[in-house]
Amino acid sequence: MRIFGIVSSTVPGRLSVKEVAELAGVTPRTVRYYHSIGLLAEPPRDGSGYRRYGGKEVVELVRIVRLRAVGMPLPQIAQRVASADTDDASLAGALSALADEIDAEITRLTTTRDRLRDMASSEPFDQPVKVLTHALQNQGVLGPADHLRSGEQWAAAVLDALHPEGMPGLLAQASALFGDSTVRAALGPLRRRLRKLSARSSEEEIAALASDVAALLPSDGVDGQVDIGLVDLLLTDRLNPTQQRFMHQLRAQLQDRR
Numbered sequence: 001m002r003i004f005g006i007v008s009s010t011v012p013g014r015l016s017v018k019e020v021a022e023l024a025g026v027t028p029r030t031v032r033y034y035h036s037i038g039l040l041a042e043p044p045r046d047g048s049g050y051r052r053y054g055g056k057e058v059v060e061l062v063r064i065v066r067l068r069a070v071g072m073p074l075p076q077i078a079q080r081v082a083s084a085d086t087d088d089a090s091l092a093g094a095l096s097a098l099a100d101e102i103d104a105e106i107t108r109l110t111t112t113r114d115r116l117r118d119m120a121s122s123e124p125f126d127q128p129v130k131v132l133t134h135a136l137q138n139q140g141v142l143g144p145a146d147h148l149r150s151g152e153q154w155a156a157a158v159l160d161a162l163h164p165e166g167m168p169g170l171l172a173q174a175s176a177l178f179g180d181s182t183v184r185a186a187l188g189p190l191r192r193r194l195r196k197l198s199a200r201s202s203e204e205e206i207a208a209l210a211s212d213v214a215a216l217l218p219s220d221g222v223d224g225q226v227d228i229g230l231v232d233l234l235l236t237d238r239l240n241p242t243q244q245r246f247m248h249q250l251r252a253q254l255q256d257r258r
Helices: 017-023 028-036 056-070 074-083 091-120 128-138 150-162 166-175 180-196 204-216 230-240 243-257
Strands: none
Touching: 017 028, 017 056, 028 150, 056 074, 074 180, 128 150, 150 166, 150 230, 180 204, 204 243
16 A cells, blocks of 8 residues: 555554654654653554554654754643543544645645735835824824824834734724714823933823823724733833833723723
8 A cells, every 4th residue: 555655554544654754854863852752652562563644643742853844842742642631543544634635724824825925015014104104194293294203103003913913903993982072172282292202201190191191092902902901011111200100000991991
């Protein structure tokens, strides 16, 4: 019997170490090493004392090789293998199951590839600052020649990274805020107050600003898509101590409302 270009052993439904290694794309030495460290259970031996591998061992070895290929450490692989459901199966059935897994992986990779190409051709993908600037200019929060400051640019990059659909998705979900004339009128003054925060700012001033900003935002971020706690954490090293206190208070007030 010939399987993927290799000739099976004379034991029905069983492969030699050389055959199973070739099938998995590794060397027999690697297979023996996995046995020696307890990562791959040893299969039964034939009458001559040679290991003979069946479907169970093929599945386990291929999974180990796949996880190693993506850089997973051996201890983690051992945990995955130990918890996997690897009931014995015929060689044909095991190979069919692996083929199904590969089909699913191809589908996933194809979807990821197509998405990456769409993202690569989309200018906003790597320009969250530009997208946010244009949105704020369109809403009158920024003037036609105004730009975001460096701290604001970093905040835009963080929000873009945290939202599943990036800055365009975040702005789409925030459209209800921009649609409220009261909110639009408040954004400019709030931005100016935030920029003025300094070591001379009182705790009352910081608390008042946090309260006014919190009043405009949903308690769960942007429809639950952006965690204000992560925003607070990731912005810490780009804010001065006063701005950090403001972010902590804003986070606390939003969490208290949940």
